[in-house]
Amino acid sequence: MASRRTRPAPRPPEGTPPPAELARQARAVLADAVRIARWVADGAAPGTTPLAAQALERAAAALELSPDRIRTGWDRARLAGLIELHGDTARAGWRLRAWDRDDTAVLRGWVALFDAWSLIHPASPDIEATAVAEAVEAVPQVLSLLQLSAGPVTVPALLDLLGQRVAELHEERCEVPYGPQPLSDGDRTAPAAHPAELISRLLDWALEGLASVGALTLGAGHATLSPLGNWAVWVKLEQICVAAQSPAGNIEQSASDMLLGCARLTPGPARAEYRAWLAARPVGSAVAELLAVARGEDALLRGLAFEALRVVGAPAEPEVRAVLTEPPLRPYALLWLAEYEGADPDDAQEVLSREEATWLWVDTAAAVADHGETALLVRHLETAVQGTVPALLDEIRAVGHPRTVQVLVALAAAHPDPALAKAVRRAAFQVHTGGA
Incomplete structure (x- = not known):
């Protein structure tokens, strides 16, 4: 594990344009998308999306x-x-608001597009979904070969x-490969697909899809990574190296296990662990997994999930706002x-109302x-927004948190003041029995 932590991050390929030039190229690829997004954000299509027939025409x-360029x-x-x-x-996303002033936001937007190339350019419906997924x-690996070659690569090599x-x-996966397979007991050869033809179609589709998002250029019988594509492959390699430097070794764990592994870390190391775990996953699925954990019954994991989402930053904003x-x-x-x-x-x-603050407490x-x-539970009593314990107990009963009884029982058992502990136990009993 120690050797993985010290693995150096890859350096950008020689000749990689500066970020400002890469951002200029990314803005060019997304020029139509930005125009459409701004048209929507300006209120030109209130209450509907541009794909609705009337909005599309407008x-x-x-x-x-x-219309085809509008859809694309x-x-x-x-x-x-x-x-x-x-x-x-539809409304403006955070990247649109930052588009003209933040090159990093532009490049992240283009990388999101690059990651979605197979959605931008769907495969032919007559190709099986499993074959598409494998491609x-x-x-x-195809992109890595293109980068290592630092120039055109022939289609036969790809x-x-x-x-x-x-x-x-x-x-x-222990699966039967494409092509004819001999059957046992002297049976005839099994029927087969045409592997060369299928692989050729999949390669054509992938190269066209990557070219459509500006990651490479196609020539007569060869393909070449664009500067943006070259940079994107380096970014992915860098993310793998960051993930490999996970200090506590939680990058392959589920979100809940990773958060539990970080529970006793101090804030700095915990954030480093969150970054490593996030770098090993697509941001959308990572955010969804963290929010799924936050919806669970463990309050500690709920708080830690939102700490990890702070490391995600702006890309998590729409999902956080939705909850x-x-x-x-x-x-x-x-x-x-x-x-x-x-x-x-x-x-x-x-920003919290009194009821929300009490629920959070x-x-x-x-x-x-x-x-x-x-001792921490007793000290936590001092953080309540209510000025007195009776007021706190009244408001705790009102918010209806499902863990209210357990919290009050634990607080009563922990508090050194017998009179206060008695009052808290009484409140726990009243909540449990539904009394006033």
Whole structure:
């Protein structure tokens, strides 16, 4: 494990343009998508998406683009994070707001598009989904060969590599490879697909898809990585190296196991662990997994999930905003959004209503009761926004947190003041029996 932690990150390939030039190229690839996103953000299509028939016609007329270019640009705007959908309503995404001033946001948007090349350019419907999935999984090796070659690579060389990688995937899964297979007991040869033809079609589709997002250029019988494509492959290699440097070795764990592994780390090492875990996953699936953990019963993991989401930053904003409607997650989401929008962490609590603050107090107390020391639970009493213990107990009963009884029982058992402990036990009994 130690050798993995010290693995150096790869250096950008020689001749890689500076970030400002790469961002200029990325803006050019996404020019139509940005125009469409801004048209939507300006309120030109209120209450509907541009793919609705009337909105599509208005967009084509207003932007002087063909309907096909509007559809393509719309898909790219969604995939690059330029527009967000809320039901049937579209609004500006965080990247669109930062588009003109933040080259990093532009490059991240293009990488999101690059990652979605197989959605931008769907495979022919007559190719089986399993074959398409295998080609997508094999494409990183094709891209690595293109980068290592530092120039044009012939289609036969790429075809050979893709075929080898697909065969390896079959072998790793203990599956029967493409092609005729001998049957036992003297039976005739099994019917077969045409592997060369299929692999050739998959390669053509992949190269066309990658070219459509600006990752490579196609010539007569060869392909070459574009500067953007060259840089993107380096970014992916860098992410793998960052993931390999996980200090606590949790990168291959589920979100819940990773968070538990970080529970006793100090903030700095915990953030390093979150970054390594996130670098090994697509950001969308990582955010979804963290929020799924936050919806669970363990209050400690709920709080830690939102700490990990702070490391994700802006790409998590739409998903965090969407959970504001979920009462157990709302206080955490409000604090996350307040800090994301620039509030000092010490002042962020002001965004919570009294009821939300009380709910959060009980949830945090539940985490301490389950995973912490009794002294911490007593100290936690001092953090309540209510000025007195009777007021706190009244409001705790009112918010209806599902762990209220357990928290009060644990607090009563831990508190050194007999009179206060008695009052807390009485409150726990009243909540348990539904009394006043």
